[in-house]
Amino acid sequence: MLTGKxxxxxxxxxxxxxxxxxxxxxxxxxxxxxxxxxxxISMEALExxxxxxxxxxxxxERVFVIVEKAADRPVxxxxxxxxxxxxxxxxxxxxxxxxxxxxxGKGYGTEVVQLLLREVFEQLNLHRVSYWTVTDNxxxxxxxxxxxxxxxxxxxEEIFFDGKYHDSIAFxxxxEEYESVxxxxxxxxxxxxxx
Numbered sequence: 001m002l003t004g005k006x007x008x009x010x011x012x013x014x015x016x017x018x019x020x021x022x023x024x025x026x027x028x029x030x031x032x033x034x035x036x037x038x039x040x041i042s043m044e045a046l047e048x049x050x051x052x053x054x055x056x057x058x059x060x061e062r063v064f065v066i067v068e069k070a071a072d073r074p075v076x077x078x079x080x081x082x083x084x085x086x087x088x089x090x091x092x093x094x095x096x097x098x099x100x101x102x103x104x105g106k107g108y109g110t111e112v113v114q115l116l117l118r119e120v121f122e123q124l125n126l127h128r129v130s131y132w133t134v135t136d137n138x139x140x141x142x143x144x145x146x147x148x149x150x151x152x153x154x155x156x157e158e159i160f161f162d163g164k165y166h167d168s169i170a171f172x173x174x175x176e177e178y179e180s181v182x183x184x185x186x187x188x189x190x191x192x193x194x195x
Contacts, residue, residue, distance in 0.1 A: 002064070002119060004111040009064035009078055012053055016065050019074055021046050023099035031161065032137050033097045060084055066096070066112055068103060075100040078112050080120060090127040092120050109139070113147050121178050131171040134159060144171040148181050
């Protein structure tokens with residue numbers, strides 16, 4: 001479990017799947033997550049998708065449920081996807097979705113990314129982390145920049161939905177960049193961190 005001031009990241013549990021099913025069949029939510037908003041997923045397919053994570057058998061992907069502490073309710077999901085392109089593991093992708101619309105704009109995304117970065121760099125001891133988003137998701141692009149990610153590339157017309165192609169942005173953050181700002185956390189972020 002990863003604990004912040006306003007949210008907790010905990011393991012995905014089987015009883016979460018009904019809510020995850022709702023979120024992953026919500027066009028607006030999926031549009032923001034660099035996914036396919038016109039794609040629906042059955043409960044059976046969802047169970048199959050997360051079976052290894054539920055059993056704790058998936059080293060490559062760590063799936064978290066974002067829980068709002070004040071209301072003790074799940075409000076979204078986050079993940080760390082460890083890249084295993086070579087024998088030596090050095091990098092990961094992170095992602096998140098604040099699925100409950102009334103929880104957007106409260107700083108939860110900032111806190112989630114801070115907790116994921118701490119896990120990637122301080123616990124998993126990785127060298128770099130990537131963050132991908134569609135250019136249309138202005139809040140996600142702003143979050144990546146706010147957290148110190150560097151824009152590494154534009155993937156033109158990478159995803160097709162709503163009858164047209166959309167661009168994605170690839171962001172990256174290196175360990176030394178994380179370390180250089182870790183001790184100098186901007187005042188706006190200090191309220192989210194628990195030592």
